[in-house]
Amino acid sequence: MSQFEDREPGVGRNLDEIDAWLRSYLSSGPKPAAEVIDQAMGAGYTKKMVRLASDRLAIVRERDGFGPGSRVLWHMPSAH
Structure with missing residues (x-):
């Protein structure tokens, strides 16, 4: 049993952990952004925590396609 199982999602988690x-x-x-968020929520993080972590880490967001069926992909910034 995890120490977080009896708490609200995200409570007690620090920034380093979500990062x-x-x-x-x-x-x-x-x-895909939707997949990242779904998996993070399954791990006990909130959408807000994921969004804030993505901002802190300068996650790159790129649209894949246009119109119906398009999606947004997230990836780590390139180390140039």
Whole structure:
């Protein structure tokens, strides 16, 4: 049993933890934003926590396609 299981989602979690989770999740390449958010919520984070972490980490957001069926992909910034 996790120490967070009896708490509201996100309560007791610190910024380093969500940042590390997001870095790890995106380490294999671009992922659809909806998938990232769904997986993060499944891990106990809130949408707001994910959005704020993505801002702190300067996550790149790119649209893939246009119109119906298009999606937004998130990925880590390139290290130039």
